[in-house]
Amino acid sequence: MPPTKKVLLVFLPSESGVDGARSLYSENRINPFFNWFNRSFRAIIKQSQFAIPPLSLMILSSIEVPGVEQSICDMRFEEFPMNAQWDLVGISVQTGMAKNAFDLADHLRSAGIPIALGGAHVTLFPDSCRPHADVLVSGEADDLWKNVLNDLSTGSLKPLYRSESFPDLQHSRPVSKHALIKNRYFTTNLIQTGRGCQYNCDFCNVHLLNGHTLRRRAIEDVVSEVALFQQDDRRIFFFVDDSINADPAYALELFRKLVPLNIRWFGQATTTLGQQHELLETFAASGCQALLVGIESVEAKSRNAHKKNQNRASELVRAITTIRKAGISLYGSFIYGLDGDTLETPAAILDFINETQLDVPGINILRPTPGTQVFERLRQEGRLLFDPLDLTAYRYSFGQEMLYTPKNIPLDAFVESYSALTRKVFSVKNSLARGMAAPRAKSAVMLFNLFYTHLYGLSRHDLQHQQEKSRG
Numbered sequence: 405m406p407p408t409k410k411v412l413l414v415f416l417p418s419e420s421g422v423d424g425a426r427s428l429y430s431e432n433r434i435n436p437f438f439n440w441f442n443r444s445f446r447a448i449i450k451q452s453q454f455a456i457p458p459l460s461l462m463i464l465s466s467i468e469v470p471g472v473e474q475s476i477c478d479m480r481f482e483e484f485p486m487n488a489q490w491d492l493v494g495i496s497v498q499t500g501m502a503k504n505a506f507d508l509a510d511h512l513r514s515a516g517i518p519i520a521l522g523g524a525h526v527t528l529f530p531d532s533c534r535p536h537a538d539v540l541v542s543g544e545a546d547d548l549w550k551n552v553l554n555d556l557s558t559g560s561l562k563p564l565y566r567s568e569s570f571p572d573l574q575h576s577r578p579v580s581k582h583a584l585i586k587n588r589y590f591t592t593n594l595i596q597t598g599r600g601c602q603y604n605c606d607f608c609n610v611h612l613l614n615g616h617t618l619r620r621r622a623i624e625d626v627v628s629e630v631a632l633f634q635q636d637d638r639r640i641f642f643f644v645d646d647s648i649n650a651d652p653a654y655a656l657e658l659f660r661k662l663v664p665l666n667i668r669w670f671g672q673a674t675t676t677l678g679q680q681h682e683l684l685e686t687f688a689a690s691g692c693q694a695l696l697v698g699i700e701s702v703e704a705k706s707r708n709a710h711k712k713n714q715n716r717a718s719e720l721v722r723a724i725t726t727i728r729k730a731g732i733s734l735y736g737s738f739i740y741g742l743d744g745d746t747l748e749t750p751a752a753i754l755d756f757i758n759e760t761q762l763d764v765p766g767i768n769i770l771r772p773t774p775g776t777q778v779f780e781r782l783r784q785e786g787r788l789l790f791d792p793l794d795l796t797a798y799r800y801s802f803g804q805e806m807l808y809t810p811k812n813i814p815l816d817a818f819v820e821s822y823s824a825l826t827r828k829v830f831s832v833k834n835s836l837a838r839g840m841a842a843p844r845a846k847s848a849v850m851l852f853n854l855f856y857t858h859l860y861g862l863s864r865h866d867l868q869h870q871q872e873k874s875r876g
């Protein structure tokens with residue numbers, strides 16, 4: 405029998421933000437207490453295991469091919485295991501981390517290890533990835549990866565595996581957690597019920613990567629996966645779908661079936677849920693603790709400018725109040741700096757947060773991601789602050805850098821108003837008050853707000869540093 409082929413799937417840490425509250429410019433800060441506090445805070449965040457496993461690598465490592473053994477290296481927690489022999493290393497590449505992925509790939513290839521690159525960046529920008537890989541996997545890899553593993557076992561790997569259509573998720577593809585070290589994570593109970601989004605928000609790449617048609621997994625597959633996952637991890641479930649209520653009839657049937665399993669869960673939804681009363685009640689009955697809703701903007705002009713038209717601004721307050729009354733806590737995500745925003749917008753956001761009593765507000769700066777419609781528009785309008793081809797510039801950094809010039813607000817005034825807004829929204833006092841007032845998951849809400857109080861402090865520091873640097 406030929407020896408077993410060993411495959412390692414690698415996930416890289418991002419530069420800052422959710423992987424630990426870290427300043428992008430900490431080396432320049434002269435206050436040693438701040439450095440100490442920052443380091444300690446990052447350690448606490450890691451120990452609190454806010455991290456969740458990389459679902460795409462869970463899915464790929466669940467594919468079984470005789471003669472091939474797969475494991476996962478999550479580089480948020482561990483170094484790359486250079487002391488072992490690898491027949492193939494697969495690296496998941498996101499645009500914000502592409503430079504780090506390419507550096508690692510080049511290093512491993514120079515040591516004679518074959519590299520497969522896959523993920524969003526490979527699908528959108530295959531040409532930039534080709535020089536760093538032996539194998540490119542472009543598109544959703546659920547079926548392609550089996551071909552890669554089969555070819556690896558027969559010594560016939562090809563340079564490119566590309567899906568010509570989106571995989572049919574009705575086909576049963578059981579997901580296993582065997583390759584994960586479970587106690588590293590906040591939870592290992594990640595469930596995806598489907599992919600695709602029928603909307604067209606111009607700052608989002610979900611519809612580019614997963615298509616405009618909603619594809620759903622068979623309900624019985626999802627229910628048995630939840631039952632199986634529950635056996636070895638009693639922690640909370642995270643339904644990772646971009647919008648868990650996008651297909652209300654499907655969601656109603658699924659979550660009714662989950663009620664007897666007695667789980668606790670959180671997920672992401674649209675505020676339309678406030679008008680889907682039967683579904684809202686079923687979510688609450690099935691153990692929903694909290695939902696993230698993308699509010700994006702309270703300004704009608706901004707919603708129109710960025711094609712976020714699915715829920716009208718005027719309906720948002722009522723929808724949020726209704727969802728919270730049903731006993732579900734809400735994380736509301738805003739973007740300040742959209743094309744209809746003015747210096748009046750922060751006051752409107754603040755009023756909105758106070759009126760709705762949002763449990764965790766997230767106040768983001770627009771991050772134009774290469775490949776999205778907004779990136780292309782800003783490039784054409786000359787509003788990007790970095791070279792559009794600079795892969796290191798468009799990294800994920802949680803409101804710590806400006807990447808573009810806002811349309812109606814001078815850059816300096818924008819940074820000042822954004823900083824003033826986050827200072828007002830996030831304080832220890834507000835964190836405690838939001839935790840106490842949350843309909844569910846009070847301590848998690850309080851912790852999240854405290855975490856953000858620190859994180860937005862870093863954001864203010866880093867934005868100010870960037871401004872000072874650009875002025876010379």
Ligand code: SF4
Pocket residue numbers: 601602603604605608609610611646698
């Ligand atoms: S932001 Fe949400 S609703 Fe808009 S396109 Fe992306 S996934 Fe769909």
